[in-house]
Amino acid sequence: xxxxxxxxxxxxxxxxxxxxxxxxxxxxxxxxxxxxxxxxxxxxxxxxxxxxxxxxxxxxxxxxxxxxxxxxxxxxxxxxxxxxxxxxxxxxxxxxxxxxxxxxxxxxxxxxxxxxxxxxxxxxxxxxxxxxxxxxxxxxxxxxxxxxxxxxxxxxxxxxxxxxxxxxxxxxxxxxxxxxxxxxxxxxxxxxxxxxxxxxxxxxxxxxxxxxxxxxxxxxxxxx
Numbered sequence: 321x322x323x324x325x326x327x328x329x330x331x332x333x334x335x336x337x338x339x340x341x342x343x344x345x346x347x348x349x350x351x352x353x354x355x356x357x358x359x360x361x362x363x364x365x366x367x368x369x370x371x372x373x374x375x376x377x378x379x380x381x382x383x384x385x386x387x388x389x390x391x392x393x394x395x396x397x398x399x400x401x402x403x404x405x406x407x408x409x410x411x412x413x414x415x416x417x418x419x420x421x422x423x424x425x426x427x428x429x430x431x432x433x434x435x436x437x438x439x440x441x442x443x444x445x446x447x448x449x450x451x452x453x454x455x456x457x458x459x460x461x462x463x464x465x466x467x468x469x470x471x472x473x474x475x476x477x478x479x480x481x482x483x484x485x486x487x488x489x490x491x492x493x494x495x496x497x498x499x500x501x502x503x504x505x506x507x508x509x510x511x512x513x514x515x516x517x518x519x520x521x522x523x524x525x526x527x528x529x530x531x532x533x534x535x536x537x538x539x540x541x542x543x544x
Contacts, residue, residue: 321358328352365521366488367495368396372481379478385471390442391457392475392489394420398433399493399511402486406465411452415440431512498525 332352338344368376373396380389394405404422413420418435435443443456454462472486490511497507504526508519 325357328355328357365491365495366483367492368481368484368488372479372484373492375479376475376481379475380471382478383471383475385459385466385468387446387457387466388468388471388475390439390446391468392472393439393442394433394435395486395489396492396496397436397439399490400431400433401490402468404431406455406457406468408456409452410447410450410454410456413443413456415444415447429512429514494519494522495525498522501526 332350335344335350335352339348339350377389377392380392383389391405394400395402398420400422408420408422412422413435415435418437418440420433420435422431422433446456450456450462455465457466457468458464459466468486476482476484494507494511497510498504502510504516504519504523507522508516511519513519
């Protein structure tokens with residue numbers, strides 16, 4: 321529903337633009353205005369459990385595409401979108417400072433990914449003699465991104481994980497942070513969200529950590 325609503329907004333905007341420039345008949349009415357937005361349920365978010373993640377990594381290591389487990393680790397630990405990760409070139413990766421730079425992301429903003437120690441080590445292992453202009457997650461052609469649909473789906477099947485897609489890894493990143501008490505503002509920054517609107521879908525996962533915070537803050541006053 322959220323994707324359909326975005327497509328609707330784009331189509332509505334294009335047709336409104338055309339009408340303002342008199343590219344439509346005088347009495348023409350934008351038909352998109354007569355349609356309704358679909359309800360979006362942001363409360364239910366599929367993310368991997370700790371065990372599911374470990375099983376998926378194990379299955380990915382057995383994949384015929386030897387970079388799959390590194391891609392999965394990077395997706396979960398950085399929260400970056402699939403398109404951002406597949407567009408990474410070795411020139412964008414600084415293994416010494418353990419950072420990866422995406423010049424352009426889905427929301428149009430640059431994004432710096434922080435690499436965990438084990439992820440940086442895994443990237444170093446697969447880099448080999450790759451040139452700076454080559455893609456990190458390529459197939460046989462180093463200048464074209466790998467089509468990951470089949471190997472990723474195979475890994476999900478082998479790990480016996482249902483109801484997950486690659487974007488689930490991004491949800492996993494945010495959900496794990498929320499469950500560990502990370503503030504929503506920090507999660508939004510880690511997800512490269514422009515606002516908290518999208519991040520609020522993970523708010524319900526912060527309840528336990530918020531309860532502990534409130535207990536610490538008010539325990540002394542209750543005793544008094």
